[in-house]
Amino acid sequence: MVRFLLRLTLFLTLLFALAVATAQTGSTWQYDFRTGDHLVYKYTVQRQTDADGAQSEVEAHYRTHVLVGSAVDGRVGIGFQRNRESAEMTGYRVKGKDRLPQERPAFLKRMAARPSRFSEAMVLSLAGESQLPWEIARESPSHIVGAIHEVMNLPVSAVGEGQVWHGHDLAALDARWVGDETIHGKLCHHIEAASKDISLKLSYWWSPEDGVLEKIEMEGSYANGGGTTREELGMELESRSRGETLDTWLHSSETREGALQVLLLDPAVPVSDAQVTTVLDGDDAKSQGLALAIARARRLSLSSSLVSKLSQNSNDAIRELAEQVSGTTKGETAPQDCGQPLPGKSPPSKFGTLFDSVPATKAHDSIPYLLRVPLTYRADRASPLLVYLSGGAGQAIDGVNSAEDVLSKTDYLVLYPHAGDYWWKRETAQKFDEVLRRVLAQYNVDRDRIYITGFSNGGTGALYFAGLWPQRFAAVVTLMGAGVCMDEVKAGLPNVTNLPILLVHGENDARIAADCSKTTFAALNDQSPLIKPELKILNGREHDITLDSDDGLTLAYFKNKVRDPFPRNVKLNLSDPFAARNYWIEVLHGQPGKSELGARIKPGNLVEIRSREVKQVRLFLRPEFFPGGGDIRVEWNGKRVFSGPMRDVCSASATAANVPAADFNDPRLDRADIHEYTLP
Numbered sequence: 001m002v003r004f005l006l007r008l009t010l011f012l013t014l015l016f017a018l019a020v021a022t023a024q025t026g027s028t029w030q031y032d033f034r035t036g037d038h039l040v041y042k043y044t045v046q047r048q049t050d051a052d053g054a055q056s057e058v059e060a061h062y063r064t065h066v067l068v069g070s071a072v073d074g075r076v077g078i079g080f081q082r083n084r085e086s087a088e089m090t091g092y093r094v095k096g097k098d099r100l101p102q103e104r105p106a107f108l109k110r111m112a113a114r115p116s117r118f119s120e121a122m123v124l125s126l127a128g129e130s131q132l133p134w135e136i137a138r139e140s141p142s143h144i145v146g147a148i149h150e151v152m153n154l155p156v157s158a159v160g161e162g163q164v165w166h167g168h169d170l171a172a173l174d175a176r177w178v179g180d181e182t183i184h185g186k187l188c189h190h191i192e193a194a195s196k197d198i199s200l201k202l203s204y205w206w207s208p209e210d211g212v213l214e215k216i217e218m219e220g221s222y223a224n225g226g227g228t229t230r231e232e233l234g235m236e237l238e239s240r241s242r243g244e245t246l247d248t249w250l251h252s253s254e255t256r257e258g259a260l261q262v263l264l265l266d267p268a269v270p271v272s273d274a275q276v277t278t279v280l281d282g283d284d285a286k287s288q289g290l291a292l293a294i295a296r297a298r299r300l301s302l303s304s305s306l307v308s309k310l311s312q313n314s315n316d317a318i319r320e321l322a323e324q325v326s327g328t329t330k331g332e333t334a335p336q337d338c339g340q341p342l343p344g345k346s347p348p349s350k351f352g353t354l355f356d357s358v359p360a361t362k363a364h365d366s367i368p369y370l371l372r373v374p375l376t377y378r379a380d381r382a383s384p385l386l387v388y389l390s391g392g393a394g395q396a397i398d399g400v401n402s403a404e405d406v407l408s409k410t411d412y413l414v415l416y417p418h419a420g421d422y423w424w425k426r427e428t429a430q431k432f433d434e435v436l437r438r439v440l441a442q443y444n445v446d447r448d449r450i451y452i453t454g455f456s457n458g459g460t461g462a463l464y465f466a467g468l469w470p471q472r473f474a475a476v477v478t479l480m481g482a483g484v485c486m487d488e489v490k491a492g493l494p495n496v497t498n499l500p501i502l503l504v505h506g507e508n509d510a511r512i513a514a515d516c517s518k519t520t521f522a523a524l525n526d527q528s529p530l531i532k533p534e535l536k537i538l539n540g541r542e543h544d545i546t547l548d549s550d551d552g553l554t555l556a557y558f559k560n561k562v563r564d565p566f567p568r569n570v571k572l573n574l575s576d577p578f579a580a581r582n583y584w585i586e587v588l589h590g591q592p593g594k595s596e597l598g599a600r601i602k603p604g605n606l607v608e609i610r611s612r613e614v615k616q617v618r619l620f621l622r623p624e625f626f627p628g629g630g631d632i633r634v635e636w637n638g639k640r641v642f643s644g645p646m647r648d649v650c651s652a653s654a655t656a657a658n659v660p661a662a663d664f665n666d667p668r669l670d671r672a673d674i675h676e677y678t679l680p
Contacts, residue, residue: 029154029189030126032211033076036243037068038255039212041150041235043082045140051227056103057091060084062139064235065255066150069246069262069269074126077266079249080150081119081258082139087111114405117286119257120352121265127154132265136370137353137408141401144200144220146355147173148233152191152204152213173202181205183214184237195220212237225392250275253284260290264297265350273300280306285315292321293351293375320376320411338650338671345379345444353400353414358434369435370396372407372414373443382446385439386412386558388547389465391456391480394419394428402455402546410555412451415439423454423461424488426576429468433578436472440665447666448474448563453554455479455546456512460486463520466499467492468579471669474563475500477554479545482512483520490523491575491593495582497529498567502557504550506541530567565668566624568601574614583669585609588676589616601625609636615679620672621646639680647673 043062049055064082071077089107092100118139123131128151138145153175155165164176173193181190188205195201200220207214214237221230246269249259260279263271271294279291280302292310295302302325310322351373358367377383386407390399396418407414417435419428439445452473454462459481466476467489476499483503484490501524505517514537521535536553538545547554565583572582574595580587585599590613597611599619605626609617619634626632626646634642649672 028158029206029208030211031076031124031128031151031154033068033071033078033126034242035068035071036245037066037071038241038244038249039066039150040064040238040240041066041216042238043235044233045142045145046232047140047142047229048231049224049227049229051225054092054094054099056089056093058087058089058107060087060140063238063254064150065258067244067249067255067258067262069121069259070266072268075131075268076124076126077121077262077269078124078151079119079121079255079258079260079262081117081255081261083254084111084116084118084139115286117253117257119261119286121258121261122149122151123266124151125156127156128152129156132350133354133356135352136355136397137372137400137404142231143222143224143229143395143397144218144231145233146397147200147202147220148216148218148235150213150216150235152202152206152216154206173200175202183207186210186214188214210240212240223393224398246271246275250279256284256287257290260287260294263294264290267298271298271300273302276300277302277306280310285318288313289315289317289321289375292318292325296321296325315409317374317376317409317411324376324378345442347379348373348377348443351375351377353404353416358431358438364431364434367431367434368396368418369439370400370416370418371439372404372412372416374408374411374413376411377413377443379444382444382449383411383413384449384451385415385443385445386410387415387417387436387450387452387462387465389417389419389423389452389454389458389461391454391458391546394421394423394457394461399454399458402548406548406555413439413443413445419457419461423457424464424486426578428461429465429576430578432465433469437665447668448565449561450563451475451477451558451561453477453479453547453558454481456481456543460489460512463496463501464489464492466501467495467573468576469581470495470499471563471565471581471583471666473499475502475558475561477502477504477557478517478520479504479547479550479554480506480509480512480517480543481520482516484523485512485516485519488575489520491573493520493523494527494571494573494596495575496524497527497569497571498531498564498583499529500531500557500561501529501533502536502553503533504536504538504545504553506543506545507537507539508541509543511543527571530569565666566622568625569598570600571598572596584620584622584672586618586620587614587616588618589678590614605630605632607632607634609634611637611679617677619675619677620669621675622672623649634675634677636677636679641677641680642675649673 041064043064045060047058062082062084067079069077089104092103120135161177164174175191175193178190178192183205186207186209188207191204193202202218204216205214216235218233249255263269276291276295279287307322307326313319353372360366388399396416399416417432450473452462459478463478503517505514524533570582574587574590574592577592595613597614599609632646
């Protein structure tokens with residue numbers, strides 16, 4: 001017996017030594033997720049901000065639910081729901097004086113206006129690698145919150161203690177196994193990661209015993225609105241249960257949205273008509289919208305009376321989705337000019353506000369941007385697109401944080417470009433041009449309903465871009481923009497005479513004076529615009545007007561605005577050769593900063609061009625200009641350059657296929673009788 005015990009002890013000692021050696025030389029780590037798993041984390045966000053002489057401190061507490069909808073062949077579909085339990089402003093000082101009692105009510109009002117629940121879903125590998133983009137619009141208006149998730153990356157191959165591997169999440173940080181620690185009574189591998197400038201630090205502890213994360217911590221700092229923000233975020237596992245059912249999750253407001261998100265994203269998770277109907281019978285708009293999107297995607301059979309009732313809902317998105325489910329949606333895609341249908345588009349890989357980029361080429365590095373794809377979007381139907389340019393350093397995330405709560409209630413595709421600089425720089429405009437072209441190529445966008453707006457730096461940029469490419473937009477709103485106070489914007493002002501423009505400014509703006517909008521308004525009127533601009537000076541307001549605090553002016557202005565692609569009078573100041581077109585006329589040879597022209601369609605089928613410092617032009621003529629038919633005449637600076645019949649715009653020779661890079665692949669503008677003339 002003693003000999004047996006000695007042998008057993010020796011065997012166990014050798015086994016332990018082997019395990020230690022294996023851990024030191026490298027082993028493969030994987031999450032242990034099974035269908036029906038439900039993990040709950042306690043989650044805290046602390047933020048300190050120092051800007052414009054004011055220091056504030058905020059703390060928020062969440063409870064986050066991780067719902068494993070499917071786990072098949074190394075592929076896991078997970079829904080996440082983070083519920084805010086409390087949020088408090090714990091400090092506020094201005095130039096050393098305590099202002100917390102005065103500021104706390106406004107903070108609480110903002111929190112009450114924001115959703116208290118946030119949800120998303122993801123398909124992951126067992127090593128935590130995301131198969132799709134993560135959601136950017138999160139539960140906290142932060143620059144760094146997108147780097148933390150309840151499932152972080154593990155190494156995809158064997159590593160040893162001290163070894164580094166490259167993460168593949170949004171932050172793309174290099175991670176390192178720094179050692180083992182005991183968390184919640186369990187031995188865990190401790191992983192650390194940091195950005196190159198150490199402005200972002202991550203730590204997380206993975207339990208080989210349970211195959212999940214026991215704890216996650218992150219801290220970081222970043223420039224924000226002329227100041228600095230520092231944040232600390234932490235999650236700790238509170239509970240874990242197995243074998244829960246979809247019905248259980250759908251019946252609780254704590255988990256319902258997360259369950260619906262994974263149903264929408266992952267077709268491997270089964271759902272019945274009755275389960276979706278139960279959600280639709282409730283009164284939660286967010287859940288109803290998700291349920292209708294699931295019913296549409298999976299072609300579920302729902303009660304016609306229920307769908308009819310939802311079609312009368314006061315919520316625009318629910319009403320639209322119900323009509324899509326019933327097949328009664330109005331405004332389906334119609335054939336374009338010449339009976340040509342729109343090019344086919346692929347369904348989106350995911351709904352929500354997501355990160356994407358224009359791939360790098362020899363000419364440029366990759367160009368990042370954020371894009372919101374609403375639940376109502378369909379690849380077979382054209383959707384309106386809103387371009388939103390952020391202020392400050394021109395960071396896309398600032399646009400998201402100042403607009404998402406408002407735009408989440410609309411059916412807009414929303415493009416948040418990223419500048420990291422001033423929008424009115426030529427190189428920034430070129431990047432925006434690349435981004436917009438990519439979005440238009442990938443998504444079914446209504447070319448007659450593209451809108452552009454922005455705040456501060458972005459408000460200046462919105463009018464600048466409109467001056468470069470007026471034919472691309474249906475309307476412009478500039479919030480606290482500099483307008484003609486910037487020479488780059490002033491140069492393009494004659495080009496926007498056919499655009500509806502609204503200027504909004506705060507009466508007491510000390511950063512960009514309201515006079516900039518007032519003088520821009522006057523300068524626009526001096527151009528004798530077809531559509532009179534509008535000016536709104538908000539009483540008592542400072543430099544604090546964004547899409548979520550503009551008194552609803554921007555979205556109300558855009559509503560029902562539709563581009564006129566064929567204005568009969570156009571002006572063009574050639575401020576930059578890469579933006580040399582205005583609707584149906586393009587300068588092929590001119591002097592940037594000097595070339596000017598005006599062109600109009602006059603009675604008697606006369607096209608009249610007046611120019612200065614322009615030697616060659618291209619015309620895109622349309623039958624809409626000449627409803628009576630007959631020959632057309634083109635006169636340039638009083639000289640006849642063409643007289644004859646107009647070619648069929650639907651013929652192969654009358655498309656923009658052979659037109660160089662100036663064309664924008666816009667059927668409404670590029671399918672035309674194309675003429676090129678050199679001034680005699």
